[in-house]
Amino acid sequence: MSAEPSQSVRPSAQLASGTPKLQGSAQIEKDSILSVRDVTVGFGNKLILDGLDLDVVRGEILGFVGGSGTGKSVLMRTILGLNKKRRGSIEVFGRNMDTATEGEMTMVRRRWGVLFQQGALFSSLTVKQNIQVPMREHLHLSQRLMDELAILKLDLVGLNPDAADKFPSELSGGMIKRASLARALALDPDLVFLDEPTSGLDPIGAAAFDGLIGQLSKTLGLTVYMVTHDLDSLASVCNRIAVLGDKKVLAIGTLDEMMKNDHPWIESYFRGERALRRV
């Protein structure tokens, strides 16, 4: 995945609106549904994250950026419990992930959805069966009800019911992203993690996907944690942006605040030649 800001200029990229009213760090901590404190992750003798802090506020769309290989996916996987940390704590929905009981962990997993890079649909399952994987794991529903729910999820992400019986290999890139999002929404989550959701999409498809994320966030009250390299996504749907660098969150705030930040990487990302071309 390239670390370069997107070259494309979207048809209707604008500054995010509807930013939650945040009054300083105390308010952010109070409204936080994901709280990361002092998290340190390494592999062998290579330290990737060192004492990282982060809060994600209920209802916001947080864009997460950083140079290639800085650890954006590692952090997301650590939050999801797929990577071990060496130090620190992670609280999701008020539950400390180290001390939560198995039952509490199951409840937390039911309340989040994940869209991995490239969609990560099971290639041997149809779209409908993919959407039903989390339902089978967590719910006890009849096949008929799960079939109805799968069609509703497809509708939610703008796919026709006839996509239900297709295999991932029969879908376009944009349809794969939408089908993956439908699977991430299978259990009506409060929080979704999206790892580079618009990568590989053309500018019109990417703008439509951004629009979908914004609309779902608004109508379902979804909180969105989105790793992206896409400046248009950051500008059009993200309420806040976090920048990863030097093994930590270097800065977090609105796009306006990023535009004023004079850290060299942040400056070249948000005010470099490529970024300014999209203005």
Ligand SMILES: Nc1ncnc2c1ncn2[C@@H]1O[C@H](COP(=O)(O)OP(=O)(O)OP(=O)(O)O)[C@@H](O)[C@H]1O
């Ligand atoms: N399981 C692992 N074992 C060893 N090293 C790993 C492992 N997972 C990630 N890394 C290393 O951690 C570093 C950060 O990787 P990560 O995939 O999080 O970067 P990223 O910021 O998401 O990059 P990109 O924007 O290119 O996707 C890289 O140097 C990667 O090689």
